[in-house]
Amino acid sequence: MFPVNRPRRLRQNWQIRRMVQETVLTVNDLVYPLFVVPGEGVAKEVKSMPGVYQLSVDKIVEEAKEVYDLGIPAIILFGIPEEKDEKATGAWHDCGIVQRATEAVKKAVPDLIVINDTCLCEYTTHGHCGYLEVGDLVGRVLNDPTLELLKKTAVSQARAGADIIAPSGMMDGMVKAIREALDANGFSHVPILSYAAKYASAYYGPFREAAESAPSFGDRRTYQMSPANSREALKEIQLDVEEGADMLMVKPALAYMDIIWQVKQATNLPVAAYNVSGEYSMIKAAALNGWIDEKRVTMETLLGLKRAGADLILTYHAKDAVRWLNEVTF
Ligand code: PBG
Numbered sequence: 001m002f003p004v005n006r007p008r009r010l011r012q013n014w015q016i017r018r019m020v021q022e023t024v025l026t027v028n029d030l031v032y033p034l035f036v037v038p039g040e041g042v043a044k045e046v047k048s049m050p051g052v053y054q055l056s057v058d059k060i061v062e063e064a065k066e067v068y069d070l071g072i073p074a075i076i077l078f079g080i081p082e083e084k085d086e087k088a089t090g091a092w093h094d095c096g097i098v099q100r101a102t103e104a105v106k107k108a109v110p111d112l113i114v115i116n117d118t119c120l121c122e123y124t125t126h127g128h129c130g131y132l133e134v135g136d137l138v139g140r141v142l143n144d145p146t147l148e149l150l151k152k153t154a155v156s157q158a159r160a161g162a163d164i165i166a167p168s169g170m171m172d173g174m175v176k177a178i179r180e181a182l183d184a185n186g187f188s189h190v191p192i193l194s195y196a197a198k199y200a201s202a203y204y205g206p207f208r209e210a211a212e213s214a215p216s217f218g219d220r221r222t223y224q225m226s227p228a229n230s231r232e233a234l235k236e237i238q239l240d241v242e243e244g245a246d247m248l249m250v251k252p253a254l255a256y257m258d259i260i261w262q263v264k265q266a267t268n269l270p271v272a273a274y275n276v277s278g279e280y281s282m283i284k285a286a287a288l289n290g291w292i293d294e295k296r297v298t299m300e301t302l303l304g305l306k307r308a309g310a311d312l313i314l315t316y317h318a319k320d321a322v323r324w325l326n327e328v329t330f
């Protein structure tokens with residue numbers, strides 16, 4: 001007996017396949033992360049992330065133009081300060097590296113959306129995402145004192161022209177604290193993209209080389225979430241929605257596609273997925289060895305994240321992906 005239902009009828013050629021394609025990745029879905037360093041004319045490749053560079057402000061501006069010309073709507077900036085200290089001064093100072101880069105990019109490319117990552121880990125001597133009691137080597141990150149620094153950081157970033165504030169430190173109450181601080185300083189129009197469900201992940205390894213932000217002792221498990229938990233992610237999401245988040249992020253992306261899906265079902269807010277450094281480096285390493293087809297694997301990965309529910313994807317592949325959008329079909 002021959003089957004009556006023949007799903008293959010709709011797969012027989014590319015014209016039909018494209019008509020019934022359910023998920024489409026577009027340039028509008030992409031956000032490109034950039035790392036700003038002090039100096040001039042600096043473009044230093046990150047060893048563990050081929051194709052990703054630490055760039056000085058002048059180079060960031062050049063890069064921003066290229067990103068804008070490719071049609072990518074937004075960049076997210078991470079900063080490596082001249083000096084680090086206990087109070088993360090470089091994070092909240094009006095002359096901080098991210099503030100200066102933001103001003104320069106907004107001046108040169110006003111229509112490119114500039115997201116600022118709002119955290120302290122790149123700016124503290126110990127590399128943790130919050131404030132430690134002076135002399136505390138156990139790594140107890142003090143929640144509420146950290147909120148005060150995050151408020152100052154967010155306001156100073158908004159003052160520099162940041163279009164979107166993205167707190168990533170997983171401190172309790174950070175969205176509410178930042179919302180109130182922005183509102184009180186005339187920035188009620190600036191949206192918050194909360195890293196709402198951020199896991200304590202080994203996939204961040206290469207990022208910590210790029211951002212020079214590895215904790216000097218201990219780890220981040222007292223504030224980032226356990227990879228074992230998914231109901232806890234929904235709790236974090238609910239709190240951030242109540243506190244006034246405008247968009248929610250799940251991070252990392254690949255090992256957490258079930259979380260992306262659940263967050264999408266649980267809220268009406270836009271959901272972002274962070275395709276993190278380790279995910280990028282794995283594809284790059286395999287591609288450089290000739291073991292996989294970089295183009296197809298990259299596009300399949302990004303499409304998969306969108307299918308899982310991501311409205312936005314933060315990815316180091318963004319520039320390549322735009323070039324490959326028309327080349328790779330399914
Ligand atoms: C920390 C932060 C991390 C990333 C962005 N901001 C992770 C961490 O060091 O814990 C990771 C991004 C990536 O791996 O690409 N606030």
Ligand code: ZN
Binds near residue numbers: 122
């Ligand atoms: Zn941090």
